[in-house]
Every structure is written in structure tokens, then in C-alpha cells.
Amino acid sequence: MHYWSIICFSLFTDGVTSYPRVTGVEGQSVRLPCTYGGEVTSVCWGQGACPLTRCGSDIIWTNGYSVTFQKDKRYKLNGNIGEGDVSLTIENAAQADSGLYCCRVEKRGWFNDIKITLDLSIKPGELVFLLPLITSCGENSILFVFLIHFPSYALWHNNQTLVTLAQDPWMSTNEGVYIGVCVTALVSLLTFLVFMISKRYFCLSSKVELLRVIPLRDSHIGALKNAALKPVRAEDNIYIIDDLH
Helix, strand or coil, X not given: CHHHHHHHHHHHHHHCCCCEEEEEECCCCEEECCECCCCCCCEEEEECCCCCCCCXXXXXXXXXXXXXXXXXXXXXXXXXXXXXXXXXXXXXXXHHHCEEEEEEECCCCCCCCEEEEEEEEEECCEEEEEEEEEEEECCEEEEEEEEEEEECCCCCCCCCCEEEECCCHHHHHHHXXXXXXXXXXXXXXXXXXXXXXXXXXXXXXXCEEECCCEEECHHHHHHHHHHHCCCCCCCCEEEEECCCC
């Protein structure tokens, strides 16, 4: 009876295990902290939770003085390795990099290794919105193309890693929705004000047609600018305004 109770308790505790979460932004560098004290020793990083031995799927190794194995050039130990700073830096992070990572510091003796498991989450990078507005001035038409840039997680500082414990996903989702609605409303208001000022400056009239807002990724910006440079008619003027953040 006690034997089965121990097994059930073990399964239950494994199911609710949470790890410190490191949050990064796609396209930027993210740092997974890991330090130790005492004598210089070997350290490895691997993907997945720390196993009983070694690091599982190894991505980088150090002998305590320099890097001896590197699976990919994006994985680096930029800290002072000799002083025990073996934090892992992943350059040009992608959403596919999300998941568990293990830092294992080898220590003398049985089961004395320091094991740190971190949960990495990479969020989408900068979002870009194309807002085309057409106004007519006499015989000519002017096309204003607003390229609006803002980070999808605007509360973070640039190139900063956020380390927190795992939170309730329901709360995180709702907070994200509220932030997104507020940012979108603010951007729309600023865009409208800038357009009205620009319209008064370029021409004194007339009829304005507001086209739909299209969410885009960075990879599409070049194509959009090329498309925007095509005139509506032979005599049309094109203005691209790319100063809103």
C-alpha cells in the first residue's frame, strides 16, 4: 500500500514541476543565466530538462577555461568562464529555440553536480502595419503609405531578458489581449492625427478613402515599399511616411 502511495506521489510531483522562465524576443539575443562558485570545473548546456548524467542533447561544453564544444555558432558563453559565469547566450533567437535548457556544473563526488533547468520562451518580434490613405487634390491623387512599427511586447526594454517563474497562462493571455487593444487604439489615433496634419500641409481639400489595415512581418516591408512606389495614375504623387513608432 505504501509502495503505490509513493509512486502516485512521485508522479503527481513530476506533473506540477515548474522551472524559472526566461523570455526573449525573436531576432534578438537571449541570455540564460548560470553561475557557480568554488574550484574551476567542466560545465555543459543541453536541451531538455537535466537528466541523471551529463546534459542530454549537448549544445555547448566548457572545461572551465574555454569552450571545448559548440553545436552551433549562435550558442556562446560570453561571461567570465574562469570566474564561474557560464551563462548561455543564444544569438538571433527564433521561436523554435523555445523549450527547456539544462546547465550542469560538474562537482566531485556522487550526485554533487549542480543542475539548473530553465524554460525559454521566445516571443514574436516587431510588428509592422501598413496603413494606406488616399486623398485627391484637384486633378491629382496622393497616396500616403504609413508604415507603423511597434514591438509586440512593448513593455520590455530592448535586448533585455526577462526571468520569471511560470505564471497562470489564462492571466498572461488576457493581459496580452488588453495590452494589444490599448496599443492598437493608440497607434490608430496617432496615425489619424498625423494624416490630418499631412493632408492640410499637402493639399486643402477633399475626399479621403481609408483602406484596411494589414498586419505584416519585417520580411514583407521591402516588398510593400516597392509596391507603394507604383503611381495610382501617371500624374499621382506617392509619399511614404515611416517615422511612427
